[in-house]
Amino acid sequence: MPELPEVEIVKRGLEPAITGKVFKRAQIRRSDLRVPVPRNFKSVIEGQSVRKISRRGKYILIFLEGGQVVVLHLGMSGRIHIHEPGAAYKPEKHDHVILDMDDGGRIVFNDPRRFGMLYMAPANDWEKQDPFLKMGPEPLGNEFSGPCLEEKLRGRKSNIKSALLDQKIVAGIGNIYACEALFESGINPERAAGRIAGKDAECLAGSIRSVLQKAIAAGGSSLKDYRQTDGSLGYFQHAFSVYDKEGKKCPGCTCDTDVRRIVQAGRSTFFCPVKQR
Numbered sequence: 001m002p003e004l005p006e007v008e009i010v011k012r013g014l015e016p017a018i019t020g021k022v023f024k025r026a027q028i029r030r031s032d033l034r035v036p037v038p039r040n041f042k043s044v045i046e047g048q049s050v051r052k053i054s055r056r057g058k059y060i061l062i063f064l065e066g067g068q069v070v071v072l073h074l075g076m077s078g079r080i081h082i083h084e085p086g087a088a089y090k091p092e093k094h095d096h097v098i099l100d101m102d103d104g105g106r107i108v109f110n111d112p113r114r115f116g117m118l119y120m121a122p123a124n125d126w127e128k129q130d131p132f133l134k135m136g137p138e139p140l141g142n143e144f145s146g147p148c149l150e151e152k153l154r155g156r157k158s159n160i161k162s163a164l165l166d167q168k169i170v171a172g173i174g175n176i177y178a179c180e181a182l183f184e185s186g187i188n189p190e191r192a193a194g195r196i197a198g199k200d201a202e203c204l205a206g207s208i209r210s211v212l213q214k215a216i217a218a219g220g221s222s223l224k225d226y227r228q229t230d231g232s233l234g235y236f237q238h239a240f241s242v243y244d245k246e247g248k249k250c251p252g253c254t255c256d257t258d259v260r261r262i263v264q265a266g267r268s269t270f271f272c273p274v275k276q277r
């Protein structure tokens with residue numbers, strides 16, 4: 001599932017392809033995504049120019065000149081493929097939404113499992129709606145810090161790994177980057193979230209930032225479906241320390257221990273029991 005780095009890469013790919021340009025034509029080939037594409041989607045966006053594009057957590061926000069914002073979530077398997085002006089294109093299976101720009105470029109949303117979402121919200125109100133209203137801080141934003149993370153974790157009874165997946169605590173983190181950040185910070189995934197404070201919170205916040213930044217620099221992680229907007233793979237999966245490395249030598253210390261896998265809240269957690277205390 002695309003997490004913050006993958007969504008950020010898609011956003012950066014879309015930025016030059018749509019900013020300041022006009023949606024000339026929208027084709028909805030299938031509207032039954034996790035949230036159905038609104039019936040008026042085509043009539044609202046056709047003829048509209050794009051003012052700016054941004055990201056919040058795992059969501060991409062496309063602000064239209066007319067005062068609406070298009071909200072895009074890639075779900076489990078969603079991909080955005082950008083076709084340069086003049087490029088040949090024949091719709092492929094699972095190409096559900098096709099957006100033609102006024103410069104001849106084409107944005108295609110492909111989603112085999114259809115857990116993605118594409119809908120609209122008023123530009124002056126989107127932050128007051130679900131899921132943004134209660135969403136935690138952006139981990140790469142200025143507000144995110146050790147004390148900020150500590151504050152969000154205070155009183156939480158769950159383990160720290162599961163807490164990091166809660167978008168209300170911090171936005172955009174999923175299973176891969178939760179495991180990698182805990183490994184980098186040396187914090188055991190089974191520790192109680194509410195007990196992570198002071199230096200530990202400082203260290204974990206720093207590790208979250210650095211893992212996400214490294215992943216963005218590598219174009220994200222391509223496991224199954226994720227691709228960059230030109231169709232190329234991300235390559236951060238080759239840099240995983242522990243994620244999906246059960247039984248492999250721990251790369252982070254001289255512990256001579258194998259990476260262990262446990263299941264927490266139904267999700268696999270990978271960690272080193274020696275380095276992570």
Ligand SMILES: [Zn+2]
Nearest residue numbers: 250255272275
């Ligand atoms: Zn180790």
